[in-house]
Amino acid sequence: MDFLNLFTAEPDILSVLRTIDSFVWGPPLLLFLVGTGVYLTLSLGFIQVFRLPLALRYVIRPDPSDNDNAGDISSFAALTTALAATIGTGNIVGVATAIKTGGPGALFWMWLAAFFGMATKYAECMLAVKYRTIDENGQMAGGPMHYITNGLSDKSYSKPLATFFAFSGICVAFFGIGIFPQVNAIADSAAITFNVPPFYTAIVITVLVAMVTVGGIRSIAKVAQVVVPFMAIAYVLGCVLIIATNVSSLPSAISLIIRSAFTPTAAAGGFLGSTMILAVQMGIARGVFSNESGLGSAPIAAAAARIKEPAKQGLISMTGTFFDTIIVCTMTGIVLVMTGSWTSEYEGAYMTSYAFSTGLESIGIYIVGIGLMFFAFTTILGWNYYGERCVEFLVGVRGIMPYRVIYIALVGGGVYLTLDTIWVLADIVNGLMVIPNLIAILALRRIISHETRKYFDGLKEESDSY
Template sequence: MEWMEKLLSLSFQVRDFMWGNWMVALLVITGIVLTVVTRMIQIRRLGNALKLVFLGARGKDYSKEDEGDISPFAALMTALAATVGNGNIAGVATAIATGGPGAPVWMWISGFFGMATKYAEGFLGVKFRKVAEDGTMAGGPMYYIRYGLKEGRFSKFLAALFAVCGAFAALFGTGNMAQSNSMALAFKSQFGVPPLLSGAILTIMVGLVVIGGIKRIGAVAERLVPTMIAFYFLGAITVILVNVAHILEAFEIIFASAFTGKALGGALIGTSVQKAISLGVSRGVLSNESGLGSAAIAQSASKSSDPAKNGLIAMTGTFIDTIVVNTMTTLTIVLSGMWMLTPAVGVDLNGANVNLQNLSPQVVDFASQVGYNLQNGGLSSTALTSAAFNTVLPFGIGGTIIAIASFLFGYTTLIGWAYYGEQCLEYIAGVKIKKPYRLIYISLLFIGANLQGQYLDIVWNVGDTANALMAFPNLIGLLFLAGVVAKITSDSFSGGKRIY
């Protein structure tokens, strides 16, 4: 249909504009500003922040007298539930496949500054939250934009824009329909499960949690999220340990590609440094959500009276997502040698790239087994990560681990984003919207699992665009409120104070 093709083309154009260089620059600049005004909080207080997380895992991170719905640890796990998703598996692999093995370096750099951004989001989420009509906490960027900035049309417009786009992304975009579709496709390709069946099962599983609201979401997240991260970590660390003798060579490849566009031994990577930067930063932000404002919504529900404490806890989310999980994915792909079978390389395996072959000889065997041909485009996305796991884990176990991890990551993303969308709509329409929203969310999840072709592409593009439209008002709000964050942060840590 001609109109569908035009709509698809338009969706690509709008998405590409919204996630263009200007948005990447705004995200990085905001992170740099917040890093400066907090005097590198992500370095100075990372130890404190991680200690708070470990205390939270033992239920010792809050007082029963503190106002809120869930513990700070449960709030962090809810945010991580939505953050640690298939972007950590497919997104990182895609960045390497199209931007070269150096793209993750720019993920790490954006993640470093993103930790300061996430600190500010968690801080402001608690600072400006409100108590809703039903007694639950209501907070997030829409509240700190409206009530943190001077009252007026501008702040109300930005707050409403965030809320509308947040609800849209949760219902129709990457938080729901696109996520359920990816999971259904993974189970169809790996286990032969029809999307109708996997979609129905997924709908029931998500529905049982979402209907219970934030307390049930938090309870599930604080148990499931650490388990799923540990499961993926064990699979990845197995690949890394088998190839540990080449760890220094792997980092040489990664950093050489990031800053020169060349790999170890001078082999030219078929992509530019500029492309590596663009893909690394944009994929990093989509993975860790620093700047989107979503984590502020989760932190607003936590039992806490100290914004700085919640800011510290919030910033560990970016650390875990980008510095830990994304690094595991990167190292498995580079150490296994599978990155050489991607479109970004564009070199003959039997050519001059001798040093790279020595890094991982099994990659040559794998290439011959699958009949690899550079003309066919090479490996990318989840297939690239699965191939990396399969170089070490026999009988296709690696692919099974990735399929299960994708399901768990996707499932937790669905329950986390369900709460985000609910809070955004509550800001617009009040608490009465909660129950109808939950039913609509669950219904759209099932529809998303069964989407195909151009309809699916449009959903992904619209979701990406909605995420960008969330980020824009949030980043403006963060820049205007940077002074508030700086002052209270300074007071909280003056005289060597520690918040634990």
């Protein structure tokens, strides 16, 4: 259904939202998103391949001297805060909905989007550090809205572009990735795993979010640094155990994923069938939801890092996409395909829980349930901060407290929306956030190349001096 049919569509909100979603995530935006990643990959010399070992070394062995630089939190805390906002329902529920709608081939397109997205994540987070400022409260303020206004010379369009990004960021925090998909996933997991009614889940989440978010970025980062690494490792180990116990099915699962990426997938069981175009659309859209490369959210956390060199933070932030999609989403997708749960009648969190209970029987459902609750909770915290920085850009620090009150209030209502409505709405507002960010990245492409060359030339000079 194209955009013109919006006015002749069925008179229900979901049909209208699906029409808008198809228009927003049509071929132009998909090409724009992946094309930007391809351009940056080529212009930066496949930085996500050749510089990944260095980036991982920065994450595993942080330089203590970085803590002497200006910033609110450490580089590792900035990374885990960004990962807190990305490793969530996109990795568990998002992969399930992508495969349920687009077939196993959607996972291949998630991989492709993540590979090129790593270059995009590097560029946007590097720009965030280069053009960050300090707000009235003495905190670091950065992200696309700041590198748009501070990096682009033509204020006639840079200010409206930055304003549009900040407004879209608040919409994503309220109605997209930030609240509704996460709260809904937590409620589903609590019901599936522990038989807890959604009403009680909503109360507990609201109270916990309020307790953490009042403390701001430092409080959020403290929680993220503990929860994210622990739960990610536990979840991945659960996936590895399922794959190891069903290793004979792995070759056929990989073959099905690759084959389905380029051919239509026939209906099977509870799967209704899918075209290649739908696999591409679902894979890239859910990939962006999961790793947020090009979305412009991670740069907001990166800007708070105590670090001097913009390129170094870009490298550290780039690993977030690697961890999120190449590792965690891949694990989920392979488990869904190997266990055959993608053809079941289940969807969303129920589909992934079914896959794990099939693969690990008694403990599988608890790995998914507990993991999803923690992942989704940290995502809510991370997006609270992203939206807060967007509000600060638009109206100043006086808007932060009213924003937090609204955010916390919306948390309690997320359990009552339907899954289809939540994901379509999230896709739409995500797409609106992507557009101004990608325009800014391409407009600042020479700055990105210059800063990158300068940093690596400096590293070479240091190594030559020893």
